[in-house]
Amino acid sequence: MSTRDEETLLIVEADPTIRRSLANYLKTDYRVLGAKTGAEAWATLAKEKVDLILFDDGVADVKGVEFFREARVRYPDVVRILLTESREYSAVMNIIKEAAVYQVIPTPCPPWHLRLLIDRALESRELSRRHRMLSRDLKLSDGAFHNHKAHLTKLIRESYEFDKLVFASDAMLEVCNLARKAATTDLPVLIEGETGTGKELLARAVHGFSERKAFPFLAQNCGALPDELLQSELFGHKRGAFTGAVSDRLGLFVAADGGTVFLDEVSEVSPSFQVSLLRFLQEGEVKPLGSEKTRHTSVRIIAASNRPIKELVAAGAFRKDLYYRLRGFELTIPPLRNRVEDIAVLAEHFTRKYAEFSNRRIAGITVQMMRQLQAYPFPGNVRELETEIRRMVSLASQGEFLSTEHLSDDLAKVVPQDLRQKEMNLIHSSGTLKQKVERLEAQVVTQTLLRFRWNQSKVAKELGLSRVGLANKIRRYKLATTSAGDPPHAQPGRS
Structure with missing residues (x-):
């Protein structure tokens, strides 16, 4: 059994002179084996690893199409090339279909042509092998896809979707890649960004990609409650601990044991509550209001703020030690x-x-x-x-x-930048004041027509014109509907 790494060719050719000539021509780049009959070829294939078979249809004991029909089943990864005297298109196509032959070559064929064909055939075989390996390696846990294109489409989509966050920008890709890394750890996460950027969605995604995903994700807005109620919501309370405490309350830190608690607007909590939160982050201890007992919980904290906490620390409005505890990973979501x-x-x-x-x-x-x-x-x-x-x-x-x-x-009311530039060009263009006003009027009418998709009743009402007056301006400025979404050209009229 051969252990050589180079690609191996098997030439099945009855004429020994042709066989030796081809072998000498090809052996500079390939390992070349020879066989003068079909039986000898089968024996060689049984003991050698062959990458490509070059079969001349002139051997005595078997036809090429019959040999390749069986080889297709026994050695499906071997590339098959058939040399034949037939030049009929229908016969060649039947051979290709029946035996899945890579190529059928009419003889005689120049050696350089044959060499080029062999090179391309083996390159194609290697690409197919890599394609299969890549498809297998990229297969996701929820099952295989029907084809490679669909597979890659989903991979690309998921590269630009992090749970329910959808994006296309490099800035968000960078944030979500860091969030994926954060999810694999148990460190606290601090998410900063303006209101409405998706901080809670990012927090839920971090939880969903973490080992805590089987346990609860509970959220609390810290900016909406006074200290006593916030203490009760997070740490719990005993019945009678304060006015209105008519029953025991577990608290989110205990209820989410093993999971994640999301603290939104953490920058708004008071200095006294910052101390309670810092102690919880350090010790993991929960002491409900009105109780003397403490208990330990394993909760991951993800905090969020719509103001940069580093600036609040510099201004003395937020504890520096709490800030350092919260920012195990610091994620900043850029505004839209x-x-x-x-x-x-x-x-x-x-x-x-x-x-x-x-x-x-x-x-x-x-x-x-x-x-x-x-x-x-x-x-x-x-x-x-x-x-x-x-x-x-x-x-x-x-x-x-x-x-x-x-x-x-x-x-x-927003004017896109390209249209705004056109308006500036109109103002600074040459011509009299009357001509500039007409150009600008034509632009305003055009934009309004586009905004209302040429509904002239709505356009006339928007511009304070009658339908007849609007029709006169459309005719005067030679405006016409456009399907591309760009303003049509207008020619200022003469008065």
Whole structure:
């Protein structure tokens, strides 16, 4: 049995002169074996690892198609090339189909042509092998995919989805990659970011990818409660501990034992409560209000703040030692206005989500509306975008595109950068004041027509014109509907 690493060719050729000639030509790069009959070829295949068979159809004991039909079953990984005198297309195609032959070559064939074909055949075989290995290695735990394309599509999608967080920007990819690493540890996590960026979703994702995922994830907004109630919510209380405590309360730290507690707006807690929280992080001890007993719990803390805690520490408004305890991993979610590339994928995601939720069919999002969304700063971040899309889906008709007609007033007023630049160009262009005013008026009419998708009744009402007056301006400025979402060219009229 051979142990050589180079690729091995088996030449099945009845004429010894041709066989030796081919072997001498190919042996510089390949290990070459020879056989003068089909029986001799089978014997060689039984004891040698062969990568490619070159079979001349002139051997006496077996036809090439019959030999390869059996070889296809016994040695499926071996590349099969058949040399034949036949030049009929139908005969060649039958051979390829019946025996799964890589290539059928009419003879005579120049050696250099044959060499090139062998090189390409073995390269193709290696690529197929690597493809199979990659497909197997990338297979996810929830089962194989029907084909490699679908498999890779899901892998790419999951690379840009972290639990319920959907994104396309490198900034969010970096945050989520760090969050995945944080999930594999038991360290506290501090998440900072503006309101509406998705801090709780990120916290839930960290919990969901951690070893604590089988235990509870409980959340508490620390900014909404006074100290006594917050102490009760987190640490629990005994009956009668304070006015209104009519029964015992377990507290989130005990209820989530083994799991995760998410403390939102942790920056808003008082200095006295910061001391209680620090002690819990250090000792893991829980002492309910009104009780003398303490108990230990194993809870991971994920805290969030919409203000940079490092700045609060510098200002003396937050304990430095508590800050260092909370930031085992520190994750900062950038605002949506700083990752504009996420707006399109989020808008499409929310459109699908709420269309399915309301059992509606939405055809998609127009180019012009997407430009409007990407030009808006979204002070409420992802939460504001989600609310906007949900509203538009409810307004759209069955099978309709979401367009600028469905935008809320704040977003409808936004002028995309490319249109804003065109307006500036109009103002600074050459011409008299009257000509500049006409150009600007044509631009305003155009934008409004696009925003209302050429619904002239709505446009006339928006601009304070009669329908006849609007029709005159459309005719005067030679405006025409456009399907691409860009403003049509307008020619200022003469008075």
